[in-house]
Amino acid sequence: MNNYQMLYSEIGLTSEIIGLATGAIEIPNCSTEQPARCYGYPPALIPFWSDPDGMIYTGLWKHWFGDRTPCFVKNYVNVFYRSKEISRSPEQLLRYLINIEISLAEEISPEILSFAQTLGVRDIALIDEISQTHGDAPRGLLNLPDFFQNAPLSCFSDPSTYSGDFPHIAMKLTSDSMRNTCSLELNETIENTIRAHEDCPMWYNNYKKTELFSFFMDQERLAEAWFTLNSNGWLFADVYKALERLASAHDDPIFHMMVSAWCSKDQGRYKIGY
Structure with missing residues (x-):
């Protein structure tokens, strides 16, 4: 997915994240695919790398319409392409990744130490202590300074203390808040709760x-078209056409870059849609 490299720069990713996404910085776990293999993915996901065991992406979840803040997620191909927030900053993502690597190796191997140094992560001893106590459970990361504020949703067993805007079961459901969500970022409980709401x-x-998307596009309601596009019920063959129509109505060269990168991939090679 090296054709994403220009997009990575344009959206302001750090050099460390770009290095990981392009494969210039190799993740010690030899099964990780860098760049990410294309198993198909929704347009809100900008993929970095993938795990072939279960076909899981790590990448940026970015809504190009609406007022949501981009975040880093895991996207699960075999769970209807649903996403879970795992970090809210590049610094958090690097530590999340190193914690997983230490947990897998059950030690700080020379390769992991070199990996952390390349990424500029200096608190690896503290990450190791957390790994020994919590394994790779995200809640353990709350003990790291980079997670003291703006911790991701995955760290919380009680989401009422979460301060971000990724949808969760404790969020206040209003007409405005629900219009800024899509089904690919919800678990079944939250989705059923929203479905039952009068708004x-x-x-x-x-x-x-496809018909609902066209309905919103005809009315120039681009945000609602976008959230429709990132909800379950699409064939990849139709997503290509929808993205091209959305790009023609939205004068943003970086969005056009994303659309071009997405459309350059064989999205339907493994699954027909989401």
């Missing part, structure tokens, strides 16, 4: 997604 957005109901 449930149309893309959570059983409308044909």
